[in-house]
Amino acid sequence: AQSVTQLGSHVSVSEGALVLLRCNYSSSVPPYLFWYVQYPNQGLQLLLKYTSAATLVKGINGFEAEFKKSETSFHLTKPSAHMSDAAEYFCAVSPASGGYQKVTFGTGTKLQVIP
Amino acid sequence: EAQVTQNPRYLITVTGKKLTVTCSQNMNHEYMSWYRQDPGLGLRQIYYSMNVEVTDKGDVPEGYKVSRKEKRNFPLILESPSPNQTSLYFCASSTAGGGPPDTQYFGPGTRLTVL
Numbered sequence: 740a741q742s743v744t745q746l747g748s749h750v751s752v753s754e755g756a757l758v759l760l761r762c763n764y765s766s767s768v769p770p771y772l773f774w775y776v777q778y779p780n781q782g783l784q785l786l787l788k789y790t791s792a793a794t795l796v797k798g799i800n801g802f803e804a805e806f807k808k809s810e811t812s813f814h815l816t817k818p819s820a821h822m823s824d825a826a827e828y829f830c831a832v833s834p835a836s837g838g839y840q841k842v843t844f845g846t847g848t849k850l851q852v853i854p
Numbered sequence: 855e856a857q858v859t860q861n862p863r864y865l866i867t868v869t870g871k872k873l874t875v876t877c878s879q880n881m882n883h884e885y886m887s888w889y890r891q892d893p894g895l896g897l898r899q900i901y902y903s904m905n906v907e908v909t910d911k912g913d914v915p916e917g918y919k920v921s922r923k924e925k926r927n928f929p930l931i932l933e934s935p936s937p938n939q940t941s942l943y944f945c946a947s948s949t950a951g952g953g954p955p956d957t958q959y960f961g962p963g964t965r966l967t968v969l
Contacts, residue, residue, distance in 0.1 A: 745896075748894070771955075771956075773957070773958075775958075775960075781962070781963075782858075782944055782960035782961055782962050782963055783897075783944070783946075783958075783960045784960070785957045785958070788956075788957060790956070829896060829897065831897075833955055840885065840902055840904055840910065840950065840955060841899060841902065841910075841912055841913070842887065842899055842902070842955060842958070843899070843913070844889070844896045844897040844898070844899075845896055846894060846895060846896035847896045847897075
């Protein structure tokens with residue numbers, strides 16, 4: 740079984756401040772981990788992914804995330820928030836082995852950027 | 855242009871009236887999936903398909919059916935819709951090649967209301 744926990748359904752930051760969105764996972768096998776972003780009235784698009792290569796992953800729009808096995812975490816960060824970062828962010832996990840293809844998403848974190 | 859299309863985008867129907875939401879992708883992806891998105895619950899996987907004629911249940915399959923007769927199409931069928939199936943539905947596709955699903959590409963969503 741696998742699960743994803745995103746701490747904080749809403750996060751507010753000032754423009755130019757650090758963005759930190761938290762994701763913890765549980766998985767019985769090594770995971771693939773993803774962060775997706777959803778802008779209002781749109782589908783989801785990939786920000787970045789971890790697929791067992793480098794533990795520090797860089798994505799689009801200046802976002803990055805670090806896979807920490809010991810903490811079962813995959814937190815998303817961006818050094819300086821921009822107004823255009825306001826959106827909902829989803830962490831997702833799928834097993835990297837075992838022939839088990841189910842993908843599990845977290846409940847999402849809405850990011851508000853304050854001018 | 856690489857894309858996942860869904861139709862219809864909006865649908866209002868009544869309890870018990872069978873409906874089908876179509877999904878098509880033009881990227882020759884093996885893996886396709888249906889999700890529903892509800893406030894506070896994130897995305898929950900309904901069904902997924904690893905290839906033609908290979909489908910499996912996700913976390914919330916009750917009340918839904920799918921088929922994968924062609925690689926590009928993955929329709930979602932509600933045989934007897936009920937009000938608790940009112941939701942925003944997303945179709946997604948990705949490469950898998952027999953392994954775990956990689957980056958998923960999402961359709962624009964179908965907003966379904968069941969009265």
